Amino acid sequence: MGFTRRAAVAVVGVAALLTASACGGSDSDGGTGSKNVEVFTWWADGGEKAGLDGLVGVFGTACAGQTFQNGAVAGGAGANAKSVLASRLQQNDPPDTFQAHAGAELLDYINAGQVEDISADYDGWGLKQAFPAGLIGNLTVDGKIYSVPANIHRANVVWSNKKVLSGAGITADPKDLTEFFAALDKLKAKGVKAPLALGKDWTQLMLFESVLISDLGAEKFTGLWQGKTDWNDASVTKAIADFQRLQTYSNSDRDALDWTDAEKLVMDGKAGYQLMGDWEAADLDAKGFKDYGWFTFPGNGTTFQWLADSFVLPKGAKNPDGTKCWLKTVGSADGQKAFNTKKGSIPARTDANPADYPKYQQSAMADWKSATQVPSCAHGSACSQGWQQAANSALGAFSTNQDAAALQKALAAAAQQYAGK
Numbered sequence: 036m037g038f039t040r041r042a043a044v045a046v047v048g049v050a051a052l053l054t055a056s057a058c059g060g061s062d063s064d065g066g067t068g069s070k071n072v073e074v075f076t077w078w079a080d081g082g083e084k085a086g087l088d089g090l091v092g093v094f095g096t097a098c099a100g101q102t103f104q105n106g107a108v109a110g111g112a113g114a115n116a117k118s119v120l121a122s123r124l125q126q127n128d129p130p131d132t133f134q135a136h137a138g139a140e141l142l143d144y145i146n147a148g149q150v151e152d153i154s155a156d157y158d159g160w161g162l163k164q165a166f167p168a169g170l171i172g173n174l175t176v177d178g179k180i181y182s183v184p185a186n187i188h189r190a191n192v193v194w195s196n197k198k199v200l201s202g203a204g205i206t207a208d209p210k211d212l213t214e215f216f217a218a219l220d221k222l223k224a225k226g227v228k229a230p231l232a233l234g235k236d237w238t239q240l241m242l243f244e245s246v247l248i249s250d251l252g253a254e255k256f257t258g259l260w261q262g263k264t265d266w267n268d269a270s271v272t273k274a275i276a277d278f279q280r281l282q283t284y285s286n287s288d289r290d291a292l293d294w295t296d297a298e299k300l301v302m303d304g305k306a307g308y309q310l311m312g313d314w315e316a317a318d319l320d321a322k323g324f325k326d327y328g329w330f331t332f333p334g335n336g337t338t339f340q341w342l343a344d345s346f347v348l349p350k351g352a353k354n355p356d357g358t359k360c361w362l363k364t365v366g367s368a369d370g371q372k373a374f375n376t377k378k379g380s381i382p383a384r385t386d387a388n389p390a391d392y393p394k395y396q397q398s399a400m401a402d403w404k405s406a407t408q409v410p411s412c413a414h415g416s417a418c419s420q421g422w423q424q425a426a427n428s429a430l431g432a433f434s435t436n437q438d439a440a441a442l443q444k445a446l447a448a449a450a451q452q453y454a455g456k
């Protein structure tokens with residue numbers, strides 16, 4: 036059981052990550068006497084903040100005597116938070132807990148010795164029973180577990196403005212890329228400003244990953260992150276061409292927009308579609324926009340591209356007892372429900388009741404059971420932070436220079452540098 040650090044990265048594609056319930060804790064507070072728990076995330080607004088607020092409510096009851104301190108740094112996918120966190124960790128000034136994606140991204144912190152082993156708490160909190168055995172196996176690195184997952188998100192979802200689509204005579208969801216291009220052409224012909232809303236680098240990486248899944252299939256796609264599929268392959272060349280064509284339907288200011296700005300184009304009727312993770316369901320709900328549809332990215336079939344937010348106990352945290360109570364809350368049945376019903380994600384625990392969840396999550400829960408799981412590089416389950424940054428910057432450059440050969444070369448070079456590391 037368990038994996039070596041490198042092997043764990045290789046297996047993450049199979050993972051069903053999940054959460055735990057925990058609490059209590061007999062550790063000392065490190066002598067600081069702090070009762071504050073600084074929780075560092077990038078959930079500052081909309082559905083993300085609503086999810087965090089849900090968790091904080093449960094924490095307040097379950098961890099009386101401890102005080103939640105919001106350390107959120109705004110910016111989708113942690114675009115700003117991760118660099119702030121990196122410099123704090125470097126200066127030995129960690130928050131009491133921080134958000135980290137399960138999988139390869141978490142491994143970065145483990146390898147750097149920045150997070151504590153919480154395996155013993157998993158036993159104490161009953162988390163090994165709360166989560167599927169396969170998940171526990173996938174969370175185990177060299178026999179140890181370092182984080183409590185809060186959820187499972189799905190990345191490969193297209194969100195739409197139903198009114199805009201019907202105005203262009205689009206009555207069915209596209210099932211493959213050919214049908215998607217046809218629908219985008221209809222929107223364009225109707226004068227829709229941005230048939231496909233798009234944002235900056237990491238959102239472009241998400242769109243590109245979805246196209247890769249369509250053009251390569253689940254197994255070859257996963258192999259890209261495991262050193263098993265060659266990035267110079269002709270199927271990747273085709274995916275770049277398809278991705279390039281998709282960009283022609285997007286807003287020209289894409290490189291300046293975060294995901295919520297692109298989402299606004301959909302809400303305002305200026306765009307028909309947007310590829311985005313299912314935090315968008317929660318965000319649209321939080322913003323009161325009701326007339327939206329969703330479907331799996333065309334050509335992805337039953338593939339579920341997963342990622343998971345998890346929380347850790349950093350080395351040197353000022354209030355480890357408080358942090359442990361936070362982690363226990365994150366993994367608890369009540370915590371997972373309060374968080375995930377508002378966040379657009381599904382719980383990792385196996386004991387959740389779908390009837391407690393909004394319609395979108397009910398469909399995601401059903402899909403999760405039967406789908407083929409693949410990881411995400413844009414959200415850390417597939418690749419390390421170094422690899423992710425290299426991919427984001429290659430995509431950012433491509434958005435401007437549209438040099439397909441240069442993009443493929445840069446992606447192949449990144450794989451060469453980071454795969455298996």
Ligand code: BGC
Nearest residue numbers: 083110111112113314344414
């Ligand atoms: C996180 C989500 C978050 C999204 C957009 C992802 O990396 O896992 O929790 O909602 O970024 O900010």
